[in-house]
Amino acid sequence: MGTTKTEIFSDHQNQIASFAKGLGHPARVAILEHLFKLNACVCGDLVQEIGLAQPTISQHLKELKNLGLIKGNVDGARVCYCIDHDNWRDMKEVLNAFLNIDQATLDASHSICK
Amino acid sequence: MGTTKTEIFSDHQNQIASFAKGLGHPARVAILEHLFKLNACVCGDLVQEIGLAQPTISQHLKELKNLGLIKGNVDGARVCYCIDHDNWRDMKEVLNAFLNIDQATLDASHSICK
DNA sequence: AATAATAATCGTAATATTGCGATAGAATTA
DNA sequence: TAATTCTATCGCAATATTACGATTATTATT
Numbered sequence: 001m002g003t004t005k006t007e008i009f010s011d012h013q014n015q016i017a018s019f020a021k022g023l024g025h026p027a028r029v030a031i032l033e034h035l036f037k038l039n040a041c042v043c044g045d046l047v048q049e050i051g052l053a054q055p056t057i058s059q060h061l062k063e064l065k066n067l068g069l070i071k072g073n074v075d076g077a078r079v080c081y082c083i084d085h086d087n088w089r090d091m092k093e094v095l096n097a098f099l100n101i102d103q104a105t106l107d108a109s110h111s112i113c114k
Numbered sequence: 115m116g117t118t119k120t121e122i123f124s125d126h127q128n129q130i131a132s133f134a135k136g137l138g139h140p141a142r143v144a145i146l147e148h149l150f151k152l153n154a155c156v157c158g159d160l161v162q163e164i165g166l167a168q169p170t171i172s173q174h175l176k177e178l179k180n181l182g183l184i185k186g187n188v189d190g191a192r193v194c195y196c197i198d199h200d201n202w203r204d205m206k207e208v209l210n211a212f213l214n215i216d217q218a219t220l221d222a223s224h225s226i227c228k
Numbered sequence: 229a230a231t232a233a234t235a236a237t238c239g240t241a242a243t244a245t246t247g248c249g250a251t252a253g254a255a256t257t258a
Numbered sequence: 259t260a261a262t263t264c265t266a267t268c269g270c271a272a273t274a275t276t277a278c279g280a281t282t283a284t285t286a287t288t
Contacts, residue, residue: 001246001247001248001270001271001272001273002245002246002247002271002272002273002274003246003247003272003273003274004139004140004141004245004246004247004273004274005141005166005246005247006140008164008165008166009140009141009143009144013140013143013144013147014140016137016140016143017137017138017139017140017142017143018138020134020135020136020137020138020143021134021135021138021139022134022138023130023131023134023138023212024131024132024134024135024136024137024138025118025131025135025275025276026118026120026123026127026128026130026131027118027119027123027276028131029123029127029130029131029134029212030123030127032215033127033215036215036216036218036219037219039219042234042235043234043235043236044233044234044235050122051122052119052122052276052277052278053277053278053279054234054235054236054278055235055236055237055238055277055278055279055280056276056277056278057235058235058236058237059236059237059275059276059277060276061235061236062236074235074284074285076234076284076285076286077232077233077234077235077284077285077286078233078234078235078285079234079235079236083216085216088216089216091213092213092214092216095209095213096210096213098137098143099205099206099209099210100206101146101147101150102150102197102199102202102203102206104150105150105151105153115240115241115242115243115276115277115278116241116242116243116244116275116276116277117242117243117244117276117277118243118244118275118276118277119276119277139245139246141246156264156265157264157265157266158263158264158265166246166247166248167247167248167249168248168264168265168266169247169248169249169250169265169266169267169268170246170247170248171265172265172266172267173245173246173247173266173267174246175265175266176266188254188255188265190254190255190256190264191254191255191256191262191263191264191265192255192263192264192265193264193265193266
């Protein structure tokens, strides 16, 4: 109990949910926005910018990295993070296809419900 | 502790995260897909289709309803659920704008990180 | 070599999420 | 009206998430 039953869903459904879940926290949204704006930055910058403790930011960075949306390069004592543009595009395609599901069913858009 | 610090983020960031979070579970993805396919259906149909217990489906429906993505109409002893197309479009715009953030920064897409 | 700076990890507390059995309420049917 | 059907809600257990202090490991600086 308490665990999502991923086995009963399709890979595609699980993939959509994973990407969405990754974007489902404002700190991660803020991190991604900041990385897009500055092209690259180190963990300390994000701690300053966002205002969460360093371990918290580090944890969110790890999640984004596991999802494949960002990559980190060691740069001396620092770690330089930036967007993984290829994977971002892939995610965008997956989520866009899902979001546009209403276009594929336009003819049915005259809802039965009021 | 344990609670997301929404106060330190912008309304826009929180809105993106809320929508993404709502799509961040495969059961809710499956529910939405099924509603788009059938245009409308009752809770019992989704229990059959998806294979989670009735209270679990009911709970996911509630979340989608709170997010505004679906609406439910009482139809006798049943409740007929369907997509709220207007709100779906709104969500799509919000998420699309965020996903296309890489287009707005195309010139910078030659990452510093390898 | 000692100190400082940076970021990851550990450990923990608080809260949220997921899932379901049991129950309740409301409408339908017998 | 009694039995049945359908869905929401309650209550609970298991797990996940969020946040952060303390610590560790690594590199830079003095």
